[in-house]
Amino acid sequence: MRRSFATVPLIALLAACSGESPSQSADEAARQPEVSSTTNPDPEGAEARPPSQAASPDGYTSAYTTLDLDDCEVLDRSTDEGSWIDLRCPGLQGIPLFVSEGDGRFDVAAGVPGDSFATIMAFNxxxxxxxxxxxxxxxxxxxxxxxxxxxxxxxxxxxxxxKIGRPGAPGCRVAQIAGATPRANERARMIADQRAAGFDCSAEPYYVGDAR
Incomplete structure (x- = not known):
């Protein structure tokens, strides 16, 4: 079901997505995204991925997956004026990602579909x-x-x-950080570790820099 947001014709990239059933298919495991903890492809800063994934004293670590919209299943879509699409994509440890596009903007939820469409204001x-x-x-x-x-x-x-959602408790946007912020990736991890698990989804997200 489409979450409330203004929409315009669907971008061409998403037209190639699969029309499979939203239920997880038997071959989904074969097309799980690559999981990595060492390589850093981020063009914006070498600190994007820590050189070591040893657990911190509090047990915090990171894993990395690749989001390829061509590997996603179409859950729902509209091709009328104001087109939009909802996708289910492979994630990590059986936790899916839910990607929605409308009006040239994207939202990503994890675990279960979110209750609202969260994005940045610009086309993205x-x-x-x-x-x-x-x-x-x-x-x-x-x-x-x-x-x-x-x-x-x-x-x-x-x-x-x-924040990753669970059945009966959808996740939500905790924060947005301008990519130009010094050590933005480290800042994002710190906010996630300190705030995400207990974040009240009725509250306004945190914004750092030009991040709306």
């Missing part, structure tokens, strides 16, 4: 790398990057921290 697309924050091996938040593709804003990215 998504970086392919998703960071999963874990405590004692249990994922509790994801960190991903928006790329601002509007002509007005120029080059800009925004890191988003999303």
């Amino acid at each position: 697309d998504l970086d392919e790398t998703v960071e999963w924050r874990m405590q004692d091996g249990e994922p509790f938040a994801v960190i991903f990057r928006y790329r601002d593709v509007s002509l007005e804003s120029g080059p800009r990215t925004v890191l988003a921290i999303e």
